[in-house]
Amino acid sequence: MxxxxxxxxxxxxxxxxxxxxxxxxxxxxxxxxxxxxxxxxxxxxxxxxxxxxxNRAGLVYALIEDNETRFQETFTRHCEDAAPSAHDRLRAFLHGMAELVDENRQLLLLAEASVPAGRYHSAPFRRHHEQIVGMVEELAPGVDAAYVADLLLMAYTPGLFDFQRTERGWELDRIKRGLDALIGGIGAAENG
CATH class of the missing domain: 1.10.10.60 (Homeodomain-like)
Known part of the structure; x- marks a missing residue:
């Protein structure tokens, strides 16, 4: 049915x-x-x-899910149009996630405050984790991809991300450069 x-x-x-x-x-x-x-x-x-x-929380989660759908559509188009390597896909994904979290900080902070560990049980988190695991396995087959995916997704914890942007005053480009360094390390781990 x-x-x-x-x-x-x-x-x-x-x-x-x-x-x-x-x-x-x-x-x-x-x-x-x-x-x-x-x-x-x-x-x-x-x-x-x-x-x-x-209620207001229902509206907030609908906005988050709608923005997630747009992010996934953009990422899918990128992969179809350019046929990028695992490194380039992971980089595009992590940079896109940084933009998504930055644009939705208020919504994500509210969601995090209402259900602190809720994001780890959400469909978007599971989907992101699965996508990152696949790219990490391709980029560095000998690495514990599930653990690395958890570590990478920690960068998008709303409270930490907001702290970096507001309290530390970091620009989004700085965060992306940090993610690039992590990707480089993941790729080097397979060769080490």
Whole structure:
């Protein structure tokens, strides 16, 4: 049995709501985000927003998942268009993840605060882990790829990432250069 297809008007409303939430977050930050305000900004009834997302946390997780889908689509296109090596795929993936986390810091911090270890049980984390394991196994077959994947994903812990960007004042390029050094080390580990 297949999952029911979303009605066209429901799909349009979902996109309108997510776009409105993004605009409000960009303008006012998360503190003032309410489902009532999002409904007004999206031009839909507040009941539509509550039925769809139930609460603010539901909306936050929907935004995170929508952004994750966009990230995966971009990464897939990159791999199809360029047919890159495992090193280049891992680099593109980790750099893309840094951009994704940076763009979604407020949402991810909120998610982390509401369920501290929740990210480790989430579908995106499992998907990222699996993807990194595959690339590390190809890049350095003798390395414990699952452990290395865990270590690499720690770089995207929302609290640490935010601390590096705000308290330490690190630019995103600095974080990417650090990730590049790790990738180089992983590749060298196979040759060592």
């Amino acid at each position: 297949t999952a029911p297809t979303e009605r066209a008007d429901a799909a349009r409303n979902r996109l309108r709501i997510l776009d409105a939430a993004r605009r409000l977050l960009a303008a006012d930050g998360f503190a003032d985000l309410s489902l009532d305000t999002v409904a007004k900004e999206a031009g839909v009834g507040v009941g539509t927003v509550y039925r769809r997302f139930r």
